Each structure stands twice: as structure tokens, then as C-alpha cells.
Amino acid sequence: MRLKDKIVLVTGGGSGLGREMGLLFASEGATVGVNDVRPESAQNVATEITRAGGVARPFVADVSNSAAVKKMFAEFLAAFGTIDVLVNNAGIGRTRETGGEVELLGTIDLTDDDWHKMIATHLDATFYCTREALKVMIPKGAGHIINQGSIAGTAGLPFVSNYCAAKAGIIGFTKSVALEVAKFGVVVNAIAPGFIDTPMTAPMTAEAREWVISNTPIGRFGEPRDIAAAALYLASDDAKFMIGQVISPNGGWTTA
Ligand code: NAP
Numbered sequence: 001m002r003l004k005d006k007i008v009l010v011t012g013g014g015s016g017l018g019r020e021m022g023l024l025f026a027s028e029g030a031t032v033g034v035n036d037v038r039p040e041s042a043q044n045v046a047t048e049i050t051r052a053g054g055v056a057r058p059f060v061a062d063v064s065n066s067a068a069v070k071k072m073f074a075e076f077l078a079a080f081g082t083i084d085v086l087v088n089n090a091g092i093g094r095t096r097e098t099g100g101e102v103e104l105l106g107t108i109d110l111t112d113d114d115w116h117k118m119i120a121t122h123l124d125a126t127f128y129c130t131r132e133a134l135k136v137m138i139p140k141g142a143g144h145i146i147n148q149g150s151i152a153g154t155a156g157l158p159f160v161s162n163y164c165a166a167k168a169g170i171i172g173f174t175k176s177v178a179l180e181v182a183k184f185g186v187v188v189n190a191i192a193p194g195f196i197d198t199p200m201t202a203p204m205t206a207e208a209r210e211w212v213i214s215n216t217p218i219g220r221f222g223e224p225r226d227i228a229a230a231a232l233y234l235a236s237d238d239a240k241f242m243i244g245q246v247i248s249p250n251g252g253w254t255t256a
């Protein structure tokens with residue numbers, strides 16, 4: 001059991017990569033707070049974890065809202081008393097409902113709302129949750145924070161400049177905070193996944209999927225487990241010497 005008795009909060013834990021992390025972490029002995037913006041998503045995953053023999057509880061909040069994050073942390077700490085691991089994972093792949101397949105938006109087509117919503121959901125949320133977690137972790141002298149980046153933030157991707165900016169921002173934020181809090185025993189790192197099969201990538205067109213597969217040396221999308229396994233490592237005591245690092249399970253998309 002690599003996370004025995006650890007108290008974990010996974011944002012965006014009601015779907016895709018967050019759901020997989022919650023299930024894996026709970027199977028390794030953690031108590032899991034499942035955050036999501038939609039109550040049914042958070043509840044469903046918390047129920048799934050409980051049915052599998054784990055301990056979990058839903059925490060509904062829009063993590064791009066500072067007041068909502070403060071309230072969620074107050075509820076979380078009232079319920080569990082502390083936080084050992086924070087995974088800043090909540091995210092969106094697009095800012096507009098286009099009624100099905102993903103529409104490519106060039107930078108000149110982005111509205112102010114497209115820009116701000118993407119930055120808020122990823123970067124503001126990562127800051128808000130990290131700030132609250134550090135208020136507990138620094139005095140305690142221990143903690144792990146894992147931020148969800150992307151190859152979009154390391155290598156860049158065309159037609160998603162707002163998403164790439166948010167993810168690159170998360171990586172810069174990760175490195176700075178990691179250097180700042182390492183001396184307090186708080187370990188901060190990021191993951192930069194390649195393309196993974198989740199509800200976020202499901203609406204991609206057949207043509208876009210083919211483009212991804214042909215640019216991924218392993219020849220396929222990754223599975224949520226590939227990312228959850230990296231997160232489990234970063235959440236565990238084995239990662240104590242990892243400070244401000246970016247681990248990129250990406251099937252070979254980039255080796256940089
Ligand atoms: P997903 O299946 O859509 O899960 C993301 C979850 O976050 C959803 O339940 C979503 O709710 C929730 N969420 C969105 N905005 C939120 C907010 N403001 N507050 C709380 N929860 C919110 O996507 P995923 O593929 O698992 O992605 C998880 C993370 O990995 C994201 O940060 C994403 O950018 C990153 N990532 C994904 C891939 C990939 O290929 N899948 C690759 C690299 C990085 P709704 O469903 O209601 O929006």
C-alpha cells in the first residue's frame with residue numbers, strides 16, 4: 001500500500017484521468033476527496049471507490065472560483081482534518097459547446113471569454129487550490145502537490161493557444177512553488193500527458209485522431225492508467241527527491 005492512511009484531494013476527479021487516479025489512490029490505501037464541478041460526477045466516482053472497498057467523499061466546487069475553493073477546503077479539512085496529497089487535475093479541452101465534434105479555433109478567432117475561461121479553469125484553479133493546500137502542508141512539514149500539465153504546455157499544439165498557455169503556465173507555476181516550498185518538506189511536481197483516451201478527447205474527429213496516432217511513436221492514444229501510475233509515483237514517498245519536475249507519459253510524442 002503506497003498511500004496508506006494518506007488524505008488526498010483530486011480536482012476534476014469525476015471523470016477521465018481524475019477518476020482513474022481516485023480509484024488507484026484508494027486501492028493503495030488513501031482516503032480520497034473527489035472534487036468536480038458537476039455533483040453527479042463527483043458522487044458517482046466517490047460511490048465507485050466506496051463500492052470497490054475504498055474510502056471517498058465528493059466535494060462539489062468550481063475550482064476556477066476562489067471563494068468556492070476556500071469553501072471546499074474548509075469542508076474538506078472539517079471532514080478529514082488534513083491534506084497529504086493535492087492533485088490539480090480539473091480541466092476543459094474547449095471553451096464552447098459546438099454540438100459534437102471539436103471545432104479548431106485559431107488564435108484570431110478566440111474571444112476574450114475563450115481566453116479567460118481556459119486560463120481560469122486550469123491556471124487560476126491550480127493557484128487557488130495550491131494556496132489552500134500549502135496553508136496546511138507548510139506548517140505540517142509534509143505534502144505532495146501534483147499539477148496536471150500537458151504536452152500542449154511543453155511542446156505546444158496548433159489551434160489551442162489558450163490551452164497551451166494555461167498548461168505552460170501551470171508548468172512554470174509548478175517549478176516556482178516547488179523551489180519555494182521544498183525546504184518545508186512539500187514536494188511539488190507536474191505531469192505532462194500526451195493524448196489519452198478520456199471523455200475530453202472523445203469528441204475529436206477521426207481525422208484528428210489519425211493525426212495524433214501518426215505523430216505518436218507508440219502508435220496509439222494512452223490509457224488513463226498510464227497517467228494515474230505516474231501520479232501515484234509522484235504522490236508517494238518514492239518521489240521525495242523530485243522537486244519541480246515534469247514527467248511526461250506521452251507515447252513518444254516528444255522526448256524533450
Ligand atoms: P475529463 O474526462 O473531461 O475530466 C475533467 C474533469 O474536470 C471533468 O469532470 C470536468 O467536468 C471537470 N472540471 C472542469 N472544469 C472544472 C472546474 N472548474 N471545477 C471542477 N471540475 C472541473 O478530462 P481528462 O482527459 O480526464 O483531463 C483531466 C486533466 O488532464 C485536464 O487538466 C486536462 O487538460 C489534462 N490532460 C488531458 C489529456 C488527455 O488527452 N485526455 C492530455 C493532457 C492533459 P465537466 O465534464 O463538467 O467539464
